[in-house]
Amino acid sequence: GAGVSQTPSNKVTEKGKYVELRCDPISGHTALYWYRQSLGQGPEFLIYFQGTGAADDSGLPNDRFFAVRPEGSVSTLKIQRTERGDSAVYLCASSQRGGRFTEAFFGQGTRLTVV
């Protein structure tokens, strides 16, 4: 596609539920990143994929968070047993080159609200 696409744009869920957030990167981009941005803060790194594999998942806050990219294109961020503190905007970015973060293109994000 022309840009990074994230769906849904907004998601409201109840505490304890499971959610999936989708990211469709720019075609041909091998590197894909997930970030989380809380109100008044800068984006915080969660996980980086190079192709199908998670090259670095050190930013995932705990084992309730998991992400996959089975075919090296679309990625899904999965959050189990959601908590109110998970409420944030989840941003996805992709770039042509992996290993070095040069110019990345961000999606519009998914605003997750846990009530």
Place this chain on the structure above:
Amino acid sequence: EDKVVQSPLSLVVHEGDTVTLNCSYEVTNFRSLLWYKQEKKAPTFLFMLTSSGIEKKSGRLSSILDKKELFSILNITATQTGDSAVYLCAVDSGGGADGLTFGKGTHLIIQP
């Protein structure tokens, strides 16, 4: 732990004014510093800086890096209301996570 600090956190100026946004950093293994403009949700790329003292320019925006003093500035001249946004500074250090370390951003408001 890598750290990126931006100042001021918020700034209100009048249209036509010039602003300077600051970004200082402490990282283990510096590769590059990037500036983003964030309106609504998606940050959009402005500049990437890797070398000291070389100014990058795009229209009314310019930026420069000082690797000795570990900071960068973003200048916007003749500001317009469309410049209102959060400006994010990020450093690619590669020392830990393979992503960027972002500052909290400067919320810039341009009043007509």
